[in-house]
Amino acid sequence: MNPTPAEHFPPPDWRHCTPPAAAPRVPLLYEFPGSLACRQVKLALAEKGLDWRGLLVNRLTLDHLAPDYLGLNPRGEVPTLVDGDCVVYDTVSILRYVDERLPGPPLTPADPAARQRMDQWLEVQRRLPMPELELALAGGWRGHFWRHQLRREAVALNRRLRRHTGLADHFQSRLDEVLRLLSTLQSRGEIRRQVDTCAAVLTRLEGTLAAHPFAAGEDFSLADAAFGPALERMAALRMDRLWGGGRLPRVADYLDRLRARPAFARILAEDTTPARRARVWLPYLSPRLAVAVLVLLAAGLSLQVLL
Numbered sequence: 236m237n238p239t240p241a242e243h244f245p246p247p248d249w250r251h252c253t254p255p256a257a258a259p260r261v262p263l264l265y266e267f268p269g270s271l272a273c274r275q276v277k278l279a280l281a282e283k284g285l286d287w288r289g290l291l292v293n294r295l296t297l298d299h300l301a302p303d304y305l306g307l308n309p310r311g312e313v314p315t316l317v318d319g320d321c322v323v324y325d326t327v328s329i330l331r332y333v334d335e336r337l338p339g340p341p342l343t344p345a346d347p348a349a350r351q352r353m354d355q356w357l358e359v360q361r362r363l364p365m366p367e368l369e370l371a372l373a374g375g376w377r378g379h380f381w382r383h384q385l386r387r388e389a390v391a392l393n394r395r396l397r398r399h400t401g402l403a404d405h406f407q408s409r410l411d412e413v414l415r416l417l418s419t420l421q422s423r424g425e426i427r428r429q430v431d432t433c434a435a436v437l438t439r440l441e442g443t444l445a446a447h448p449f450a451a452g453e454d455f456s457l458a459d460a461a462f463g464p465a466l467e468r469m470a471a472l473r474m475d476r477l478w479g480g481g482r483l484p485r486v487a488d489y490l491d492r493l494r495a496r497p498a499f500a501r502i503l504a505e506d507t508t509p510a511r512r513a514r515v516w517l518p519y520l521s522p523r524l525a526v527a528v529l530v531l532l533a534a535g536l537s538l539q540v541l542l
């Protein structure tokens with residue numbers, strides 16, 4: 236089997252890069268509204284009380300496959316964080332960078348046992364099959380749209396593979412991933428197995444939450460910045476039946492407590508403003524609307540000529 240984009244392009248080693256010397260530090264976050272991975276990073280930034288400048292990578296217009304963006308993030312995914320000379324991709328790596336290199340209250344426990352728990356939960360969260368579940372379980376027009384978008388991406392990647400041979404590695408690895416996702420979506424059994432994987436993780440989380448209020452210990456940590464948006468997304472996909480109705484009461488209470496945090500409410504609200512939606516949808520819709528208007532005009536003209 237071909238390596239996944241994450242295996243092909245391992246996380247960058249940011250420990251030797253040079254962050255900007257002067258304050259205030261306002262890192263750039265290449266992001267897409269609604270992206271789970273972006274919300275995890277934004278939650279960590281917001282919990283640390285930091286400002287960031289968001290730069291839209293519009294997944295609707297396939298901006299994440301543009302050669303310039305692949306130069307920053309060879310996986311062709313969002314988010315990517317740029318802070319001076321430091322360019323970081325891979326969500327868990329960005330979370331660690333944010334906490335280790337940027338100011339604000341620490342989100343990594345000082346206690347070694349709690350730190351180890353945080354690291355374990357970050358890795359468990361990283362392996363949750365969220366891209367598959369988001370595509371398979373999203374209902375209504377949203378589900379249809381994103382599955383259609385994935386097929387569009389496969390066509391675009393095939394075309395780009397022929398045109399930009401210099402980036403063949405990047406396009407091939409992304410194409411393999413897109414084809415893997417498309418094939419997973421064909422199999423109900425596979426999706427059921429992935430839901431079971433989540434259920435097993437949540438049962439483990441329930442056990443952990445019996446010992447302390449957050450995933451790693453007594454305080455909010457990077458593990459909660461990762462799990463909060465992931466649970467929120469599962470709830471949006473109606474996977475909350477895994478913990479609702481008294482099944483996993485501590486997980487239910489944990490999500491309620493995370494939702495009640497001001498940083499959490501802020502990042503969700505900022506993601507869904509009408510202005511943000513317009514910035515994403517207008518570049519996608521306007522050329523399509525223009526073509527539709529032209530087709531209608533041409534049809535009207537031909538009718539006039541005929542009659």
Ligand SMILES: N[C@@H](CCC(=O)N[C@@H](CS)C(=O)NCC(=O)O)C(=O)O
Pocket residue numbers: 241270271272273294299311312313314324325326327366388
């Ligand atoms: N494993 C990735 C997760 C990032 C990810 O899956 N990003 C999604 C959006 S939430 C993405 O950019 N997908 C590209 C696509 O759909 O083509 C990481 O650690 O950064």
